[in-house]
Amino acid sequence: MEMDTIAAISTPMGEGAIGIVRISGPKAVETADKLYVGSSSLADAASHTINYGHIQDPETGDTIEETMVSVLRAPKTYTKEDIIEINCHGGLTSVNRVLQLTLVHGARLAEPGEFTKRAFLNGRIDLSQAEAVMDLIRAKTDRAMNVAMNQVEGRLSEKVKKLRQELLETVAHVEVNIDYPEYDAEEMTLQMIQEKGEAVRQEVQHLLTTAHQGKILREGLSTVIIGRPNVGKSSLLNSLVHENKAIVTDIPGTTRDVVEEYVNVRGVPLRLLDTAGIRETEDIVERLGVERSRKVIKDAELALLVLNYNEAITDADRELFQLLKGQDAIIIINKTDLEQKLSVEEAEELADGRPVITTSLLQDEGIDELEEAIRDLFFAGDMEGGDLSYVSNSRHIALLEQAKRAVEEALSAAESGMPVDMVQIDITRAWEVLGEVIGESVQESLIDQLFSQFCLGK
């Protein structure tokens, strides 16, 4: 299919040292040449060179910009098409004017994610790699970034392709069997389906097990801080933020602007909920009432419950423990610099096996222990080390779950002695579903929707 030529500003909207207008497509060089004035034309420039010159409006003859223009010829480029990158001085108006000129002289404005979409459509990367490009941009911690980078480089794709290959081999075996239906072959085929199917099932299960961690790395672990008034919730928030540097994002909500803060606690991105509420020195239970607090707490993946070492456990504390039933939580007994009036044994009993940490936030004590407890809760054991091929994308998780179910159905059909061609249907379905992870056999509307979530110019 013949593609048109697209252009966009590929650097953030704002003032910077340099701003880049990127053009991709068959007319990229021709379009840029209409605007470029240098010692020779870009058409004559060798590929992968950067060329000094000026950008001129061909209609008025006005010089708009002093520039360095990169010429990158197909196919060894990001999109596998001809690419021009015009490096402007980074003022918003000049970058915008250069973009406007490219749009008048042969390019059309790119849609969000369209450069990466072309890299996918032109076969440089598959869908899971393209999705990882977006994760890379949005990564909140080094660890999340490493995971995304792994996926950009195709680590998940390799695994999925290997699984599909194995499924395909069993399907091929079945085909042979149907064509030459000998008694022995049938039995062998069923046995082979069981062996291969079980191996695939285990590998898919392993990928799904990593998904929980992957999702946390990608989206952050939603965390609430709760506790009676004056126990030290704000102090805890401030300690976590100060030690770890928070990223604050405003998310326009329907009723009000919710402020979300991310802090990176030893590789775990905590998404602290309702921090505005905490800062306003209001206790969430007091402000929202028990029912809504219950919901906020239930929706969170981690609760940090703060108690006061200097006061005996009250009924209100016990009520909070009630709200935390069955939930991941860490109990923080704060103000250990003051006289002990709280029974640590009682707190531990209420904690019901969950970590209990003592702190004096005033004296900066116990924060390390708290951070270790948070990390241990989510990156226990083998996850700590090398395996960074987490599945973190909910689309991928859903597909892997479907694939697992299909393989399990094939296995139980084989077990109960169903004819091989019946078993084959389930295996084929698993193969197809896995194909959707890497973008084979996915619908165009889905592809459009996935790429539309990208940033402009990516």
Ligand SMILES: Nc1nc2c(c(=O)[nH]1)N(C=O)[C@@H](CNc1ccc(C(=O)N[C@@H](CCC(=O)O)C(=O)O)cc1)CN2
């Ligand atoms: N100026 C600039 N910097 C950038 C990008 C860009 O588009 N422009 N990138 C945009 O996100 C990232 C780099 N990603 C890239 C990925 C692949 C290829 C590429 O040309 N791949 C070819 C050839 C590889 C080779 O020469 O060996 C290929 O894979 O076939 C280029 C950039 C980050 N930095």
Ligand SMILES: Nc1nc2c(ncn2[C@@H]2O[C@H](COP(=O)(O)OP(=O)(O)OP(=O)(O)O)[C@@H](O)[C@H]2O)c(=O)[nH]1
């Ligand atoms: N002695 C002592 N005081 C502390 C400690 N941590 C916090 N405080 C003090 O306790 C008071 C309440 O702390 P905050 O962090 O505002 O407590 P809070 O739970 O957010 O309070 P509310 O917003 O009223 O619910 C402040 O005066 C803090 O300085 C501690 O470890 N030891």
Ligand SMILES: [K+]
């Ligand atoms: K407070």
